[in-house]
Amino acid sequence: MSGQPHIVGRLFWTSVIGGGLGLWYGRPAFALTALALAAILIWALDRPRRFRKRVRGIARRHARTLALRRRQESFVDPYGNLIEDGWLRERDYFVERTILPEIEARGFADYAEPHWDAMVAIVEAVAAAVILPDAAEAPEDGIAYEQFCAARLTAAGWRAHATQASGDQGADIVAERDRVRLVVQCKRYAKPVGNAAVQEVAAACRYWSGDMAAVVSNAGFTPAARKLAAATGVALLHHDDLDDLHPMRQVPGRGRAAAPPA
Known part of the structure; x- marks a missing residue:
């Protein structure tokens, strides 16, 4: 089930149940229902930030290995072109095999396909931020x-x-x-x-x-x-x-x- 219908369902059933309680208990129940709806909306709006934080945390656990692989799988060809084909494959492999299983287990399965580029960008940024020993040595x-x-x-x-x-x-x-x-x-x-x-x-x-x-x-x-x-x-x-x-x-x-x- 995708994230949006899941949120809509929560809002719907909270409104139905809260409305019913409000008819029975009056204003206090209506006030609590409004607070519950607001909490659900805040949680939904904060979901993209939590998703990015989760992906960044996974990548940082493997930051040095990613940085080494980024260096190893990139080279300059005889014509002076930077060739990163190996690193791009490695980066996609890491996202597919390491990040996706964890974020799916954490309830972000619906984010996998539409946010693929965002995950790749986070992995790239984490790998690039690691300071490695000078390769020229x-x-x-x-x-x-x-x-x-x-x-x-x-x-x-x-x-x-x-x-x-x-x-x-x-x-x-x-x-x-x-x-x-x-x-x-x-x-x-x-x-x-x-x-x-x-x-x-x-x-x-x-x-x-x-x-x-x-x-x-x-x-x-x-x-x-x-x-x-x-x-x-x-x-x-x-x-x-x-x-x-x-x-x-x-x-x-x-x-x-x-x-x-x-």
């Missing part, structure tokens, strides 16, 4: 980027070292913590990383007898890479995620992907 050179990621893992409590350029079998970093071995491939790209990197690190994890595998990049990942990562148990991370990465015993190819920290 990541070295542009591939070898330096691997060392940079290894240092981030070390600071997070891992014993991490970059592998040799030859004979690494697709692993750029091998790290251990709490008896869990992590195998990482690093990609310093100007565009989303494809599924070849996922295939390579999954194979490298088996070669190095790893428990976790991850591709780390300053850029985002293609839909094909995300689909393959979900099937093979490979985590797809931004280098900022390394600061909070915890051990998970998840061998690629034997279950769901290890998720980045929220």
